[in-house]
Amino acid sequence: MEKSWRTYKSDGFFDELITAKGNPRAAASQAIKFLKSLSPEELASRRVAAELAIKEMGISFTVYTEGGNIDRAWPFDFIPRVITGREWAQLSRGLLQRMRALNCFINDIYNEQKILADGIVPADIVLESNNYLEPCAGVTPAFGVWAHICGSDIVRDHSGQFFVLEDNLRVPSGVSYMIENREITKRVLPELFENYSILPLDDYPIKLYQTLAALSPRTRRRPNIVVLTPGIYNSAYFEHAYLAHGLGAELVEGADLFVAEDNCVYMRTVDGPTRVDVIYRRINEDFMDPEAFREDSVVGVPGLIRSWKAGRVAIANAPGAGVADDKVIYAFVPDMIEYYLNEKPIVKNVPTYLCMREKDRDYVLGNLDKLVVKPANESGGYGIMVGPHSTKETHKKFARLIEKNPRNYIAQPTLALSTAPTYVDGAIQPRHLDLRPFILQSKDSWVTPGGLTRVALQKGSLVVNSSQGGGSKDTWIVEGES
Amino acid sequence: MLSRVAERLYWMSRYLERTEDTARIVSAYNHLIMDLPKGAEPGWDIMVQILDADPYFHQRFRSVNEQNVLKVLVADGSASCSIPYSIEAARENVRTTRDVLPEETWELVNELALFVREVAPNSVGRRNRHAFLAEVVSRCQTINGLMATTLPRDHAHSFIKVGRLLECADMATRMVDVGAGDILDRDGSTSAFDPLLWGAMLQALSAASAYRRQIGPLVDRDAVVDFVFLDTAFPRSVKFCLQGIGEELGRLSNHEEPLRVLGRVWRRLNRLTKEDMTQAELHGFIDDFQLQLHQLHTAIEETWFRIANS
Numbered sequence: 001m002e003k004s005w006r007t008y009k010s011d012g013f014f015d016e017l018i019t020a021k022g023n024p025r026a027a028a029s030q031a032i033k034f035l036k037s038l039s040p041e042e043l044a045s046r047r048v049a050a051e052l053a054i055k056e057m058g059i060s061f062t063v064y065t066e067g068g069n070i071d072r073a074w075p076f077d078f079i080p081r082v083i084t085g086r087e088w089a090q091l092s093r094g095l096l097q098r099m100r101a102l103n104c105f106i107n108d109i110y111n112e113q114k115i116l117a118d119g120i121v122p123a124d125i126v127l128e129s130n131n132y133l134e135p136c137a138g139v140t141p142a143f144g145v146w147a148h149i150c151g152s153d154i155v156r157d158h159s160g161q162f163f164v165l166e167d168n169l170r171v172p173s174g175v176s177y178m179i180e181n182r183e184i185t186k187r188v189l190p191e192l193f194e195n196y197s198i199l200p201l202d203d204y205p206i207k208l209y210q211t212l213a214a215l216s217p218r219t220r221r222r223p224n225i226v227v228l229t230p231g232i233y234n235s236a237y238f239e240h241a242y243l244a245h246g247l248g249a250e251l252v253e254g255a256d257l258f259v260a261e262d263n264c265v266y267m268r269t270v271d272g273p274t275r276v277d278v279i280y281r282r283i284n285e286d287f288m289d290p291e292a293f294r295e296d297s298v299v300g301v302p303g304l305i306r307s308w309k310a311g312r313v314a315i316a317n318a319p320g321a322g323v324a325d326d327k328v329i330y331a332f333v334p335d336m337i338e339y340y341l342n343e344k345p346i347v348k349n350v351p352t353y354l355c356m357r358e359k360d361r362d363y364v365l366g367n368l369d370k371l372v373v374k375p376a377n378e379s380g381g382y383g384i385m386v387g388p389h390s391t392k393e394t395h396k397k398f399a400r401l402i403e404k405n406p407r408n409y410i411a412q413p414t415l416a417l418s419t420a421p422t423y424v425d426g427a428i429q430p431r432h433l434d435l436r437p438f439i440l441q442s443k444d445s446w447v448t449p450g451g452l453t454r455v456a457l458q459k460g461s462l463v464v465n466s467s468q469g470g471g472s473k474d475t476w477i478v479e480g481e482s
Numbered sequence: 483m484l485s486r487v488a489e490r491l492y493w494m495s496r497y498l499e500r501t502e503d504t505a506r507i508v509s510a511y512n513h514l515i516m517d518l519p520k521g522a523e524p525g526w527d528i529m530v531q532i533l534d535a536d537p538y539f540h541q542r543f544r545s546v547n548e549q550n551v552l553k554v555l556v557a558d559g560s561a562s563c564s565i566p567y568s569i570e571a572a573r574e575n576v577r578t579t580r581d582v583l584p585e586e587t588w589e590l591v592n593e594l595a596l597f598v599r600e601v602a603p604n605s606v607g608r609r610n611r612h613a614f615l616a617e618v619v620s621r622c623q624t625i626n627g628l629m630a631t632t633l634p635r636d637h638a639h640s641f642i643k644v645g646r647l648l649e650c651a652d653m654a655t656r657m658v659d660v661g662a663g664d665i666l667d668r669d670g671s672t673s674a675f676d677p678l679l680w681g682a683m684l685q686a687l688s689a690a691s692a693y694r695r696q697i698g699p700l701v702d703r704d705a706v707v708d709f710v711f712l713d714t715a716f717p718r719s720v721k722f723c724l725q726g727i728g729e730e731l732g733r734l735s736n737h738e739e740p741l742r743v744l745g746r747v748w749r750r751l752n753r754l755t756k757e758d759m760t761q762a763e764l765h766g767f768i769d770d771f772q773l774q775l776h777q778l779h780t781a782i783e784e785t786w787f788r789i790a791n792s
Binding site for chain 1 (some may be wrong): 592
């Protein structure tokens with residue numbers, strides 16, 4: 001495959017593995033040397049092997065819109081993305097800092113609301129947000145931490161600088177795929193590992209266990225932790241089961257739990273009712289408790305919020321944590337870092353225009369063809385408009401949406417997302433990607449060494465979500481210089 | 483263990499056992515057919531009866547012949563008696579309980595389901611049938627072997643074992659019942675080929691060599707019924723299965739009612755006197771016995787799978 005590599009060119013973008021001059025970056029050189037040595041037939045057979053491994057390991061995700069075919073194999077590209085340890089150290093410090101500030105913010109919002117009183121963040125955008133949950137006011141969870149597991153989406157621009165694109169503080173998913181991607185690479189390209197020392201990923205379940213166990217309201221050697229899933233038809237069910245297994249925890253559905261008169265949560269077991277200490281919930285907060293939030297929820301547990309407020313059970317991430325992952329609030333995170341921590345942000349935000357501000361809105365409406373417009377409160381890449389890739393009609397449609405509900409939209413410049421060599425249609429081609437590391441915080445805090453790299457498999461596309469045809473790559477943090 | 487999980491494990495195990503047993507029955511019958519002269523075959527409807535597929539089958543086909551029966555049992559995913567249906571049901575149950583099973587269980591069950599999806603449609607004909615069935619049986623045994631050697635002896639193991647043994651006992655009684663019934667149907671007298679039929683039945687239970695060592699090479703109805711129901715050493719005999727179920731139920735909490743029902747089944751089994759029994763009596767006994775097995779299932783369900791709020 002020498003030729004395919006020789007003609008490889010990522011025009012105007014920062015490439016993760018290849019420099020602008022076309023040479024491998026130092027950290028990636030051994031891997032590329034090996035990949036170059038493989039014949040086209042051999043590369044094709046590695047790809048088949050990867051697909052087979054994925055099928056056999058049963059790594060799947062679910063797409064709602066596909067009717068009969070609910071269980072889809074995980075799309076994976078076997079060429080790893082390589083990041084140096086030095087770059088990583090800086091980024092992970094930035095992520096920990098960010099998480100600390102976000103948790104200070106959430107706890108402040110549900111208690112004293114100092115940041116609102118001081119005018120750093122406008123009160124109305126917080127208190128009128130759908131993500132602000134009135135029933136949670138007045139609670140201070142253990143360690144003042146509301147968001148215990150965060151998945152932040154990181155991108156690099158044309159110069160290679162890292163930016164945070166968004167923080168997912170409710171039910172971030174993808175961590176199981178991050179671990180499984182490493183597993184597949186080990187099976188399919190074992191030779192690649194010979195000349196590298198790569199930070200391992202497989203202790204994530206242990207770190208997650210420690211994070212959750214520290215929240216237990218009872219002091220027991222082994223608290224009862226459960227993973228609460230909406231069930232088999234959720235797109236991330238594979239991950240829920242995977243994590244429950246890794247934690248040695250029960251994977252429960254709403255109907256497995258009930259709140260008794262003592263305000264404690266119990267699960268229905270073959271030994272009768274058993275008390276639960278910590279719930280790692282993977283259902284959206286609106287559905288958690290029909291008593292407190294949506295009455296029509298069939299996947300929730302009536303009385304759960306009552307039990308949580310009484311301190312009888314810990315919930316991770318705490319209900320209400322979503323108030324900080326609103327895309328409008330996102331624009332204020334750098335201010336929060338300065339306000340609560342008195343530090344300068346280590347990782348930058350992507351410049352963000354808030355359509356609720358008249359000046360910003362005028363700019364956005366006048367430049368729809370250059371900007372990415374996002375609804376403030378959606379995930380999974382739904383409802384996004386990538387200006388340069390959209391038609392005039394779509395621009396008009398979004399202009400109307402923005403004028404109708406300016407609070408609900410933000411816009412960001414179209415970033416020249418970094419690329420990495422990806423095996424597509426029998427050749428090595430540049431494809432855009434992002435990175436989702438996972439940050440844990442309770443008594444201690446921790447960042448996964450690496451994260452889930454998602455890659456847009458369509459040429460030129462910037463949409464990396466698996467629900468929209470994106471793929472993924474193994475992500476290596478390696479010792480050495482770039 | 484969650485009640486819901488226990489229930490799924492129990493059914494996973496039953497469906498896995500059913501997959502294996504169905505493959506065994508089809509395979510053994512397949513061998514038998516080749517041994518019998520034309521015209522003397524007991525007919526393919528025997529398979530349809532063993533597997534309780536009468537209504538489904540007759541909705542779709544007018545004639546019961548090899549091709550039609552095999553099409554349903556080997557390749558029809560919508561027939562609840564088929565191999566594809568059973569393995570998909572087992573897979574779905576593992577998919578939702580993989581967090582309590584050894585890591586490789588999901589991979590193996592998933593692989594088996596994928597294998598059946600892919601290969602079953604081309605395994606209806608005589609040419610590929612045998613290899614397919616043998617592969618299914620062997621993979622089921624691999625999965626059971628994995629669980630037997632790596633699953634901690636906790637609740638998961640108990641419910642898996644109970645599910646497997648109950649299914650195994652149920653299948654054994656079905657086979658004896660239909661074998662006996664079929665012979666009765668043919669002019670009320672035994673035919674020269676009966677030993678072959680009973681031999682095939684032992685094959686289907688993987689009991690042929692155990693039977694030879696224990697009882698001897700001669701195969702007749704009473705000896706087979708005795709062996710299949712009452713042998714205490716053969717792991718697929720009804721008695722052995724019930725004994726195993728009793729051991730497991732005893733380990734679980736709140737076991738009083740299920741154990742009481744099991745006691746009733748046990749006493750019924752020990753009252754089986756196969757000598758001098760007419761075919762009709764044997765059939766009546768088995769009917770009654772299957773009903774009791776079902777009551778045992780209900781007692782297990784009520785005790786451990788349905789927990790109220792309190």
